[in-house]
Each structure stands twice: as C-alpha cells, then as structure tokens.
Amino acid sequence: RRYDYLTDGPEIYRRSFAMIRDLADLSAFPVQTEPVVARVVHAAGDPAVSECVAAHDDVVRAARDALRAGAPIFTDSVMLASGITRTRLPADNEVVCTLRDGRVPALAGRWSTTRAAAAVSLWGDRLDGAVVAIGNAPTALFHLLEWLYDGGPRPAAIVGMPVGFVGSAESKVALAEHRLADGHVVPWITVHGHRGGSAMAAAAVNALASTSEI
Amino acid sequence: RRYDYLTDGPEIYRRSFAMIRDLADLSAFPVQTEPVVARVVHAAGDPAVSECVAAHDDVVRAARDALRAGAPIFTDSVMLASGITRTRLPADNEVVCTLRDGRVPALAGRWSTTRAAAAVSLWGDRLDGAVVAIGNAPTALFHLLEWLYDGGPRPAAIVGMPVGFVGSAESKVALAEHRLADGHVVPWITVHGHRGGSAMAAAAVNALASTSEI
Numbered sequence: 001r002r003y004d005y006l007t008d009g010p011e012i013y014r015r016s017f018a019m020i021r022d023l024a025d026l027s028a029f030p031v032q033t034e035p036v037v038a039r040v041v042h043a044a045g046d047p048a049v050s051e052c053v054a055a056h057d058d059v060v061r062a063a064r065d066a067l068r069a070g071a072p073i074f075t076d077s078v079m080l081a082s083g084i085t086r087t088r089l090p091a092d093n094e095v096v097c098t099l100r101d102g103r104v105p106a107l108a109g110r111w112s113t114t115r116a117a118a119a120v121s122l123w124g125d126r127l128d129g130a131v132v133a134i135g136n137a138p139t140a141l142f143h144l145l146e147w148l149y150d151g152g153p154r155p156a157a158i159v160g161m162p163v164g165f166v167g168s169a170e171s172k173v174a175l176a177e178h179r180l181a182d183g184h185v186v187p188w189i190t191v192h193g194h195r196g197g198s199a200m201a202a203a204a205v206n207a208l209a210s211t212s213e214i
Numbered sequence: 215r216r217y218d219y220l221t222d223g224p225e226i227y228r229r230s231f232a233m234i235r236d237l238a239d240l241s242a243f244p245v246q247t248e249p250v251v252a253r254v255v256h257a258a259g260d261p262a263v264s265e266c267v268a269a270h271d272d273v274v275r276a277a278r279d280a281l282r283a284g285a286p287i288f289t290d291s292v293m294l295a296s297g298i299t300r301t302r303l304p305a306d307n308e309v310v311c312t313l314r315d316g317r318v319p320a321l322a323g324r325w326s327t328t329r330a331a332a333a334v335s336l337w338g339d340r341l342d343g344a345v346v347a348i349g350n351a352p353t354a355l356f357h358l359l360e361w362l363y364d365g366g367p368r369p370a371a372i373v374g375m376p377v378g379f380v381g382s383a384e385s386k387v388a389l390a391e392h393r394l395a396d397g398h399v400v401p402w403i404t405v406h407g408h409r410g411g412s413a414m415a416a417a418a419v420n421a422l423a424s425t426s427e428i
Contacts, residue, residue, distance in 0.1 A: 145216070
C-alpha cells in the first residue's frame with residue numbers, strides 16, 4: 001500500500017470512541033446520556049460540539065423504551081431517515097419521512113409554511129408515543145411544538161437538531177423550554193446554536209436505538 | 215402562532231446565505247468556488263468550517279462539465295446519496311452507492327479492508343469521467359487514491375470529505391497532495407481536519423450541480 005492506514009472497521013470504531021472520550025469532556029452528562037453525546041461527536045468529527053449538546057434527563061430511557069415497544073421513528077428529512085442504521089433498531093421499527101408525500105406542497109401553500117412543517121402535520125395519531133428526529137428544518141420543530149401545545153399527540157421523545165442560521169437556534173431553545181399546559185414535558189435532546197443536521201440527528205437516534213458502540 | 219418564526223422557504227434560504235456571507239470570509243476562494251463553500255457552511259451551520267475548505271482551482275468547472283455531460287455520481291454512503299437533490303442535477307445523472315452490493319462483505323473480508331473501501335472497487339470503468347463524493351469513510355478515499363495510482367479509471371472530480379478521528383485528516387491531505395505518475399491531478403475539494411460528513415459532501419455536490427442558490 002502507498003498509504004499507511006487502518007482498515008479494520010471495528011478497530012477504527014474503538015479508536016475513534018477512545019479519541020472522542022480523550023478529546024471531549026463528557027463528564028457533565030448522566031451516564032446513560034454519555035454514549036449518545038459521544039456518537040453525536042463522532043458524526044460531527046468535532047469534540048467541541050459536545051459543549052452544545054443538552055438533554056432532558058429522561059430522554060434516553062424514554063426513547064429506548066418506546067423503540068423496544070415498537071414505536072415508529074418520524075424524521076423531517078429523507079437524508080436523516082437513510083442515516084438510521086436499521087440493524088440497530090430493537091423492533092424493526094418503521095422509519096417514516098412524509099416530506100415527499102403528495103399532499104405536502106398543497107398543505108404548505110394553504111398554510112403559508114414550509115414543506116418540512118407541512119409534512120409534520122401528516123404524522124397524525126401515530127405520533128403518540130413515537131420517537132421524532134428533526135435534523136434539518138427549524139420550521140418542522142416549531143410546527144411540532146405548536147401542535148403539542150394545541151393538544152396534538154405526544155411523542156415519547158424528540159431528537160431536535162435542526163441546522164442553520166435562520167430560526168434553528170431559536171427552535172432548539174423552544175424545544176428545551178417547552179412545558180405543556182398540564183405540566184408535561186416531552187423528553188428531548190438537542191444541539192444548541194446554529195449547528196446540528198441530519199448526520200448528528202441520525203447518530204443520536206442510532207445511539208438511542210442500541211447500547212452497542214460499534 | 216405561539217412562536218414568531220419565518221415560514222417562507224425561499225426567504226429562509228436568502229437570509230441564510232446572506233448571513234453566511236456576513237459571518238464567513240469567503241474572499242480567499244475563486245469566484246466560481248465561493249458558492250460551493252457557502253453551501254458547505256450552510257450544511258454545517260458553522261462559518262468556521264470555511265477555514266477548513268480547500269479546493270483545486272479547476273474542480274468547479276470539471277465537476278460541472280462532467281455532470282452536464284451526464285456523468286454518474288459515485289458516493290461512499292447511502293446517506294450522502296440521499297442528500298443529493300435530484301432536481302438540481304443537470305442531466306438526470308445517476309447517483310450510485312455500492313455499499314449495500316451483495317459482493318461487498320466477501321470482498322472486504324478477502325482484502326482485509328472496510329466495506330466502504332471494498333465498495334469503491336465495484337465502481338468499475340464507469341468511474342472514468344464520473345464525479346465522486348466521499349463523506350463518511352477515510353478508507354474509501356484512501357482506496358480510491360491507491361486505485362488511481364495503480365492506473366485505475368480517472369474521475370472528473372472528487373468531493374473528498376470523510377469525517378472522523380481515525381484516518382480522516384490524513385486521507386484528505388493525501389487527496390490534496392496526489393499527483394499521478396504522468397503528472398495528472400484529479401480536481402478535488404475537501405474539508406481538512408476531523409470534520410466533514412455526508413451532509414457537507416452532499417451540499418458540495420448540490421452546489422456543483424447547479425448555480426442556483428435556492
């Protein structure tokens with residue numbers, strides 16, 4: 001070989017996670033949340049992203065219980081859906097992205113909103129007890145929170161990691177601060193600030209789905 | 215609405231790219247490369263990532279000409295493939311990811327390499343004149359470079375943005391420094407360091423595919 005590089009997949013994973021724990025201070029996180037943060041750092045290739053991660057104390061248990069019970073996973077982007085490793089899912093859980101549903105453009109036009117937000121409305125009653133992962137559109141996260149406040153079905157957990165410079169940071173503050181009229185809070189995990197994205201959100205779902213690091 | 219947020223998709227894009235140009239110094243890049251860097255920053259949600267972007271002066275022209283002529287796009291991950299916006303492609307170009315090809319596990323075992331690297335070998339003669347996008351596995355990029363030095367088919371351009379802590383930075387230095395025996399260099403664009411990923415690589419391809427910002 002011209003280049004000297006590691007070709008053993010499991011060993012690459014092991015060294016990667018060892019480096020992540022060396023470079024990032026994950027001690028601020030509860031023991032059950034730490035592997036999820038490590039996986040988000042792995043997807044970002046940046047230990048500093050751990051400083052932006054915040055999570056509800058119950059999100060790991062809530063998401064894991066829901067997935068084991070067969071809950072579907074709703075995503076706001078096709079890319080995020082395709083980043084979820086199906087073999088890690090404990091109950092062959094369905095991964096649903098409604099963005100390309102034929103009804104979306106007309107709904108978005110009628111409501112004067114984005115297609116990503118309109119697509120959320122199509123999740124329907126199956127949202128009750130589901131796991132939600134948003135990695136692209138702040139408008140999808142805002143729309144979901146509005147729906148919850150309006151008495152909509154309540155997911156078991158929300159991975160809220162939209163990316164970008166317009167509305168993204170604000171939507172994640174809204175997620176972290178939400179509390180419904182009866183005091184209920186849907187357990188959540190987020191990456192505060194402008195950063196986020198499908199890769200980080202998929203990594204979080206993959207870590208919630210299985211305790212296996214590799 | 216409980217929250218005050220922008221819901222006009224095109225306006226969100228316009229403000230995002232205005233903020234990116236405000237926050238990131240893109241003046242170091244040639245005029246044709248600047249929109250590609252802006253889109254990578256957009257996908258990352260981080261102006262600082264522009265400081266890690268490096269590109270061959272001819273990569274934009276080479277990739278654009280190839281795509282207009284109908285060249286396929288080869289990717290190292292399904293997630294990257296699904297992040298390429300098909301409506302931006304100028305010639306309904308085929309997007310090919312061989313990672314899940316049934317021959318991959320046996321090839322990886324025989325060659326003692328990763329599945330991602332083995333999958334590259336299946337690109338075959340169609341790699342000649344194609345656009346390559348690598349957003350996940352450093353081993354895929356190393357394998358591709360080895361193949362080029364061994365006289366393999368030459369792509370028109372390489373988007374080389376694998377992410378991670380083991381081999382990623384080294385693979386991107388190798389990409390930026392490659393020069394084949396006859397002096398040929400395949401035009402490339404990369405994000406140096408640990409960062410990268412499917413979202414940034416897909417964003418680069420989407421920017422190379424069309425000059426439209428929205």
